[in-house]
Amino acid sequence: MSSPSRVSPAPDPVPVPAPPTVIERLGAVVGPAQVIHEPVDLRTYECDALTSFRAAPSVVVLPGSTEEVAQVVRIAAEAGMPVVPRGAGTGLSGGALPVPGCVLLGLSRMKKILEVDLDDGWIRVQPGVINLDVSKEISAAGYYYAPDPSSQSVCTIGGNVAENSGGAHCLKYGFTVNHVLGCRLVTADGSVIDLGGPALDTPGYDLLGVVVGSEGTLGIVTEVVLRILRKPEATRTFFATFPSTTEAGNCVSEIISTGIVPAAIEMMDRLAIQAAVAATGLDWPDVGAALLMDVDGCSAEAEHTSKVAVEIARRTGALEIRVPRSEDERQLMWKGRKSAFAAMGRLSPNYIVQDGVIPRNDIARVLAEIARLSQERGLRVANVFHAGDGNLHPLVLYDAKVPGQEHAAEELAGEILRICIRYGGSITGEHGVGADKAPYMGEMFSEDDLDTMAKVRCAFDPGTTFNPGKVFPTPRLCGDRPGVYRPHPTEVAGLADRG
Amino acid sequence: MSAPLQGLESAREVRPRSLDEATAAMAETAREGSKVLFVGGGTELGLGPAPSGIDVLFRTDGLDRVVEHSALDQIVVVEAGVTLGALQRLLGAKGQMLALDPPWPDRATVGGLVATNAFGPRRTRYGSVRDLIIGVSIVRADGTAARGGGKVVKNVAGFDLPKLMVGSLGTLGLIATVTFRLHPRPEAEETLRLPDLDAETVRRLVLAMRQAQLEPNAAAALVRDGGADLGVRFDGRFEVGVRFEGFGAGVQQQAQRLLEVATRQGWTAERLPAARATDFWARHDQVREAAVGFRAKLSAQPAEVERVANAALGSLFPVLDQPRAVHYPTLGLGFVTGEPRPGAPLAAALAAAREALVGGSVVLHSAPTELRNTPGVWGPPAAGLPLMNSVKLRLDPGRRLAPGRFVGGI
Numbered sequence: 089m090s091s092p093s094r095v096s097p098a099p100d101p102v103p104v105p106a107p108p109t110v111i112e113r114l115g116a117v118v119g120p121a122q123v124i125h126e127p128v129d130l131r132t133y134e135c136d137a138l139t140s141f142r143a144a145p146s147v148v149v150l151p152g153s154t155e156e157v158a159q160v161v162r163i164a165a166e167a168g169m170p171v172v173p174r175g176a177g178t179g180l181s182g183g184a185l186p187v188p189g190c191v192l193l194g195l196s197r198m199k200k201i202l203e204v205d206l207d208d209g210w211i212r213v214q215p216g217v218i219n220l221d222v223s224k225e226i227s228a229a230g231y232y233y234a235p236d237p238s239s240q241s242v243c244t245i246g247g248n249v250a251e252n253s254g255g256a257h258c259l260k261y262g263f264t265v266n267h268v269l270g271c272r273l274v275t276a277d278g279s280v281i282d283l284g285g286p287a288l289d290t291p292g293y294d295l296l297g298v299v300v301g302s303e304g305t306l307g308i309v310t311e312v313v314l315r316i317l318r319k320p321e322a323t324r325t326f327f328a329t330f331p332s333t334t335e336a337g338n339c340v341s342e343i344i345s346t347g348i349v350p351a352a353i354e355m356m357d358r359l360a361i362q363a364a365v366a367a368t369g370l371d372w373p374d375v376g377a378a379l380l381m382d383v384d385g386c387s388a389e390a391e392h393t394s395k396v397a398v399e400i401a402r403r404t405g406a407l408e409i410r411v412p413r414s415e416d417e418r419q420l421m422w423k424g425r426k427s428a429f430a431a432m433g434r435l436s437p438n439y440i441v442q443d444g445v446i447p448r449n450d451i452a453r454v455l456a457e458i459a460r461l462s463q464e465r466g467l468r469v470a471n472v473f474h475a476g477d478g479n480l481h482p483l484v485l486y487d488a489k490v491p492g493q494e495h496a497a498e499e500l501a502g503e504i505l506r507i508c509i510r511y512g513g514s515i516t517g518e519h520g521v522g523a524d525k526a527p528y529m530g531e532m533f534s535e536d537d538l539d540t541m542a543k544v545r546c547a548f549d550p551g552t553t554f555n556p557g558k559v560f561p562t563p564r565l566c567g568d569r570p571g572v573y574r575p576h577p578t579e580v581a582g583l584a585d586r587g
Numbered sequence: 588m589s590a591p592l593q594g595l596e597s598a599r600e601v602r603p604r605s606l607d608e609a610t611a612a613m614a615e616t617a618r619e620g621s622k623v624l625f626v627g628g629g630t631e632l633g634l635g636p637a638p639s640g641i642d643v644l645f646r647t648d649g650l651d652r653v654v655e656h657s658a659l660d661q662i663v664v665v666e667a668g669v670t671l672g673a674l675q676r677l678l679g680a681k682g683q684m685l686a687l688d689p690p691w692p693d694r695a696t697v698g699g700l701v702a703t704n705a706f707g708p709r710r711t712r713y714g715s716v717r718d719l720i721i722g723v724s725i726v727r728a729d730g731t732a733a734r735g736g737g738k739v740v741k742n743v744a745g746f747d748l749p750k751l752m753v754g755s756l757g758t759l760g761l762i763a764t765v766t767f768r769l770h771p772r773p774e775a776e777e778t779l780r781l782p783d784l785d786a787e788t789v790r791r792l793v794l795a796m797r798q799a800q801l802e803p804n805a806a807a808a809l810v811r812d813g814g815a816d817l818g819v820r821f822d823g824r825f826e827v828g829v830r831f832e833g834f835g836a837g838v839q840q841q842a843q844r845l846l847e848v849a850t851r852q853g854w855t856a857e858r859l860p861a862a863r864a865t866d867f868w869a870r871h872d873q874v875r876e877a878a879v880g881f882r883a884k885l886s887a888q889p890a891e892v893e894r895v896a897n898a899a900l901g902s903l904f905p906v907l908d909q910p911r912a913v914h915y916p917t918l919g920l921g922f923v924t925g926e927p928r929p930g931a932p933l934a935a936a937l938a939a940a941r942e943a944l945v946g947g948s949v950v951l952h953s954a955p956t957e958l959r960n961t962p963g964v965w966g967p968p969a970a971g972l973p974l975m976n977s978v979k980l981r982l983d984p985g986r987r988l989a990p991g992r993f994v995g996g997i
Contacts, residue, residue, distance in 0.1 A: 207794060207890040208919075230798075252743045265747070266718050275974065282970045287886045287947035288715075288920055289704065289754075292969040292994040293978060297717055297750030301743050321800035341659060347682065347771030347834075385802060386844075389837025445739045449659040477741040478660075514742035521744055532744055533734075540725075540733040540982075541746040547977040559745065 103130050103144035104189040110167045114149050114191075117159045122197070124148040133192050136177040136184040141523055143185055145172065145192035152197050154272055154280055154310040161308065161553075162278035164191040170556050173304040175215065175247030178239045180441055181522025183251060183303050187557050193308060195246050201225050202311065210269055210286045212313045215246025219253075222314060231316045234261040237518065238426045249309050252301030254518035256352040256425070257382070259476035261317070263518070265300040272311035273299060276549040286313055298544060303520050304555040306548040320384035323351065324394035325418045328406040332376035333357050333471070335405035337451040339379060340475045342400045344448065348393045350476055351382040354425050357455075359435065359470035360483070364424040367431030372424065375407060379475070380425050428472040429483065436468065436485035438494065440501045443519040444508035448478040457507050458482055465500050467493070479517035480508070506531065521559045530561040542566075595624065598641045604649040606666070606724075606732075606763055613761055614730030616643050622987050625757040627668060627699030630691045633882065633953035634703060635756060635992040636960050645761065647698050653677060654764060655738075661769040662721065662738055667698025667762050683769045686713035690876045698762040704754035708805035708830070708871070711917045713770065716753045722766030723749040725759075728983040732763070740768045751978070757989045758997055759982045773832035776804075777842045778864035781827040781849060781856045783811065786896035788854065789825055793889060793916045795848050796829070801841050803917070805830040807871050808892075810900065810912040821904035823896055825914070828859075828867045874911045877924040881907060881933070881954055885940070887947035889919040898943030899923075906931035919947070927955055934958060941966050961996045968995045 106125055115123045124130060125147045134142040146169065151157045164171045173193045174184040186192050199216035206229055211222060219240040222233040236255035237243055243253070248264045249271065261267075270284035284296040299306050330336040336355050343350065356364065356378050365372050372378065379401070383393040394411075401409055412418035432439045446454045455471060462469040470483040482504050486497035505515045505528050515521070515528045529538060538560060545552070546566035556563070601616075603609035616623050621642035626632070628648070650666035653674065657663075658681045665674060671685070672693035678684055688707030689695060695705060701723070706715045713719065722736035725748070735748025752762055784792065789808050796803060808825035831841045842858050849856035859867060883903070887895050895914055900923060904910040907925025914921030927933050937958070941949050951964045962968060969975065972995040979986070979997045991997075 205888075205890075208888045209797075252747075254741060254743075258741070262714070262718060263741070263743075265750070266714060279973075281974065285946065286888050287944075288918060289884070289886050289948065289950075290969060291948050291950055291965045292971060293755055293759075293975045294717060294750045294753050295971050295974055295978070297747050297753070301747055318797045318800060320802075344661070345659060347774065349770070385833070386800065386837050386840050388840035389833055392834050392836045445737075445741050447657065447660040447662075447739060449657065474741070478739055479741045512737070513739050514737050514744045516744050517739075517741040518743060525744075529745060532737075536731050536733045537735065537745070540727065540731070540748065541735065543981040544746050544748070544751065544978060547981040548974060 101134060101142050101144040101188070103127050104146050106146035106169070106191070107167065110163060110169070111147060113163050114147065114160060117163070118149055118151050118156050122150040122152070124150075133174065133186060133194070136174070136179040136182060138180055138182040138185070138522070138524055141182040141185050143188055145186035145190050148192045148194055150194045150197050154274065157193065157308050157310050158274045158278045158280055160191065160193060161274050161276070165276065165278065165551070165553060171308070171553055172555050173246070173250065173308050175244035175250070176218070176242050178243040179247060179251060179520065179522065180443065181516065181520040181524040183520050183522035183555070183558060185523045195244070198310065205286065206231060208286055209316055210313050211316050212311060213245055214311060215244060215249070215309050217245050219243050219245060219248055226316055230319050232319055233267065233314055233316055234258070235264045235267055238429065245312055245314070246309055249300050249312055250302070250304045251518070251520040254474070254479070256354055256474060259353065259474065260349050260351045265297060267315045268296065268300050268312060269315050270313035271296060271299060271309045273307040273309055275307045276551060276553050284313070303522060303558050305545055305559055307554065322387040322390040323382055323384040324390045325380070325382050325412055325421065326394060326398055326401070327410045327421050328379045328401040329373055329375040329408045330377040330379070330406055333455045334452045336377035336379050337455070337475070339401050339404040339406065340451065341449060342404055343397050344476065346396060346400070348383065348397060350397070351384045352474070353379060353381045353476040355379055355471070355473055355475040356425065356428060357471040359468060360428045360472040363431035363435050363470060364428045366434040367427045368420070368424045370420065370424045373408065380421055425472070429481070432470060432483050432485065435470070436487065438486050438488045440484040440486075440497055442480070442482045442484065442501045442504050443516050444480050444505050444513060445517040446478045446480060446508050446511045446513040448476065450511050451475060451478065454480070454507055454511060458504060461500055461503055465496055467497055467500055469500070474517070477517070478513065502528070523558055526557070526559060526561050529559065594637060594639050595641050595644055598624070598644040600644045600646060602646040602649045606650065609650060609761060609763055610726050610730060610732050612645065613726040613728070616987065617728060617730045620985060620987065622990055624989050625698070625702070625761060627696030627702070628670060628691065628694035630695045631699060631703045631705070631952060634951070635964055637956065638989060638992055640990065647696060647761070650763065656681070658683060662740070662766060663769055664722070664738065664764055664766045665697050666764050667696060669697050671695050671697065671700060678769060679772060682772050684772050685767050686719060686770045687716065690872065697765050701752055701762050701765055702755060702757050708807050708915060711806055711915065712802065712804035717750050719767050720749040720753060720765060721768050723752050723762060724764045725752065726761040726763055728760060728985065728988055736766065738766055756993050758979060758993045759988065775835040775838045776830060776832035777838050778828050778830045778859045778867055779842055779845050779856055780859050780867060781829070781854055784808070784825050784827055784854065785823055786825070786893040789827060789916050790890055790892040791852070792827065792854070795852065796845065799844055799848050801831070801845055803829045804832045806915060806917045808914045808916050809871060809874055821896070821900050821910070823901075828871065830864070871913055874913045874924065875922050877911060879909070879924050879926045879953070881927050882922060882924045882952040883954070884950045884952055885914070885921045885923060885944060885947070887919045887944045889917060891919065891944070891947070892916050894943050895921065899940040899949070902936040902939035902943070906933045906936045934963075961991070965994045
């Protein structure tokens with residue numbers, strides 16, 4: 089976001105050619121067809137969904153198994169080439185942005201669902217499996233996978249694990265990290281280890297909890313064990329309109345303070361509503377704000393909580409309340425919400441999707457600050473967000489053809505992050521830091537905080553081989569490994585190995 | 588439970604009253620190169636090999652401030668030495684709770700709960716410490732204060748240091764403050780009791796509840812009669828309590844539906860009036876808090892109730908006097924407690940239990956001295972041990988914090 093590359097479009101990046109011996113060795117491991125190194129073919133991989141950041145990898149490798157990934161990592165390490173993992177390339181923070189000279193490790197071919205255990209409530213999948221395909225696999229049996237990022241029909245589980253992805257329904261059900269029971273990890277030295285597993289509380293540090301959300305900087309995840317849930321008996325949805333985001337924000341606060349934990353509660357402002365209408369043809373009115381809320385659980389609980397929530401909406405100034413009459417109508421309402429990002433293209437030639445978090449109780453104050461900034465800078469900002477957990481997604485609209493406007497939009501988007509930090513929130517709730525927000529990490533965390541995180545990274549990857557340039561604001565070297573690894577007696581005896 | 592501080596008599600005590608004092612005290616231990624053991628409420632000192640060679644006993648109970656409770660945002664920032672009981676009373680006055688119900692709430696401190704990954708039956712619904720912790724501040728072995736996470740529930744900026752601290756047993760740094768997400772206190776709750784089920788039926792009960800889309804907040808299976816009279820034999824039968832909580836209408840509906848499910852299956856079940864529900868959960872607390880010489884935590888996959896019962900409990904019960912056990916069948920976790928029988932082959936029974944629960948684990952929270960070693964306490968070394976060692980060395984290169992107490996001799 090603060091990178092100059094978006095402000096003044098860089099010329100097409102030129103790849104640093106990979107040494108022919110590396111190409112040959114990689115081909116021997118994964119098959120020559122799965123090694124991409126012609127400059128024209130590499131262009132597909134220059135960026136993820138944050139298209140303003142571009143860099144060319146030296147080579148793209150598409151392995152088909154854990155063992156192949158491990159061998160690729162070893163070859164890259166020997167050649168001194170960084171390794172950048174990539175799932176579906178839907179990330180919005182430049183997490184899969186190549187670094188010049190890197191091996192880009194595409195995991196899209198590893199898309200098998202390996203094992204389903206309904207009795208114990210888990211499913212084991214490869215990282216290239218699409219998020220929504222997990223739920224599809226188990227839907228007929230009455231189960232689902234809870235994390236539901238808006239891109240769930242295209243994004244992969246591996247990418248979700250890297251980013252600790254959220255979604256509208258994580259307010260009640262938690263994020264990716266709360267649903268990952270175990271993973272298989274290829275480490276920097278090409279070892280393969282299993283962290284966690286279907287049985288809870290594996291003795292040892294919660295390395296799994298650290299790997300999830302580490303944005304591909306600690307290792308390559310090649311298998312994931314996910315928790316799956318029984319579908320709730322009942323879901324009740326309502327859509328309510330308000331004169332402004334202030335009344336809508338008050339409604340959210342009141343609902344939560346009565347003890348209701350909605351499955352999801354989403355807010356859209358006027359611009360976002362207009363965009364959703366333009367994209368879907370929904371007959372939503374032109375109003376200042378709207379809420380879309382799900383409650384779920386057993387039928388009596390869902391009935392009770394939706395009734396209470398509707399009463400609160402009326403009391404806090406709702407103009408109109410709609411309850412879907414059918415599942416189709418409900419799905420259409422959610423489609424309106426989920427398409428709000430992409431629909432911005434109908435209102436503006438260009439836009440920046442921002443992702444920040446504030447304490448829920450400060451929503452009205454923060455929106456007022458954003459509105460003031462928007463007026464000052466003469467740029468429209470649409471707001472679509474997960475109101476229940478204070479996760480804002482302001483969309484800064486601009487026209488790249490107007491000189492200076494892109495730069496101004498960049499600045500405004502950055503100012504919004506600073507507001508989030510000032511209110512005690514976070515610079516990212518679900519999109520990740522990636523390359524985009526790395527410069528802001530130093531504003532949210534102290535040097536000592538970052539140093540501590542860097543120590544953890546060095547523990548996993550002392551050569552900072554995996555996804556360099558992401559998360560941390562400045563490049564860091566690990567230095568010598570402190571102390572000396574002392575193998576456990578059982579390892580010496582051959583009862584265990586270093587994995 | 589509270590293992591005496593054996594071998595620590597010669598250690599110097601440090602008891603900071605503020606975070607600044609704690610940071611200074613940590614820096615002092617770094618200058619001295621002294622070995623440090625953090626102690627909160629002292630409820631889990633029996634976990635891990637007995638500490639030895641400790642120079643400084645670092646007591647955290649002076650760090651007893653609730654730094655911030657934002658009821659509207661449903662978060663609390665609290666210093667490590669605050670007891671869970673004190674915290675819950677404060678939150679309860681605002682209609683909220685920290686959804687953790689581990690043993691000894693009036694002694695267990697927040698820092699200790701995080702360090703030991705303590706949990707209770709509510710985990711069924713709300714998850715464990717790792718699902719509720721959203722921020723942490725620590726003081727590293729070198730005296731540097733650092734933090735990770737934040738004050739908002741949704742946050743993916745930077746590595747998840749809070750989760751790294753969970754269950755780390757004071758080997759990575761001083762946990763100074765913790766930030767948790769909170770939940771509303773439920774309007775109503777109700778417990779059903781199924782007094783006599785065998786292990787296979789307990790497993791079927793869990794599946795039947797899920798099939799019926801019931802969402803209990805707790806399910807606990809107590810070994811019937813505690814085996815007290817049998818002494819040497821486990822009869823394989825459980826008394827099960829299932830609790831629902833939430834708004835009144837939902838609790839009523841779910842309780843009634845579970846009763847119907849049980850009746851259809853021919854299982855005896857009853858909806859307990861409040862006083863008897865309290866009694867059931869008090870008996871549950873007695874099992875998990877028993878002041879005895881042996882206490883182990885068992886982990887298996889949820890559907891493996893029969894293996895837990897027949898193989899694991901079946902091995903351990905005969906070598907314990909007054910053996911008792913609680914198993915949480917929706918989680919696959921449980922505890923077995925008792926007094927080791929003089930001369931009985933406890934180590935062999937433990938090995939048999941571990942063999943039965945391959946893929947799971949048996950961890951000793953309290954055990955005779957001869958078993959409190961590595962790998963005796965933790966079982967076979969974890970797959971990620973080299974990485975764990977590496978993390979330890981980056982954060983505590985001198986191996987000064989609780990040396991030898993953790994997995995793999997960390």
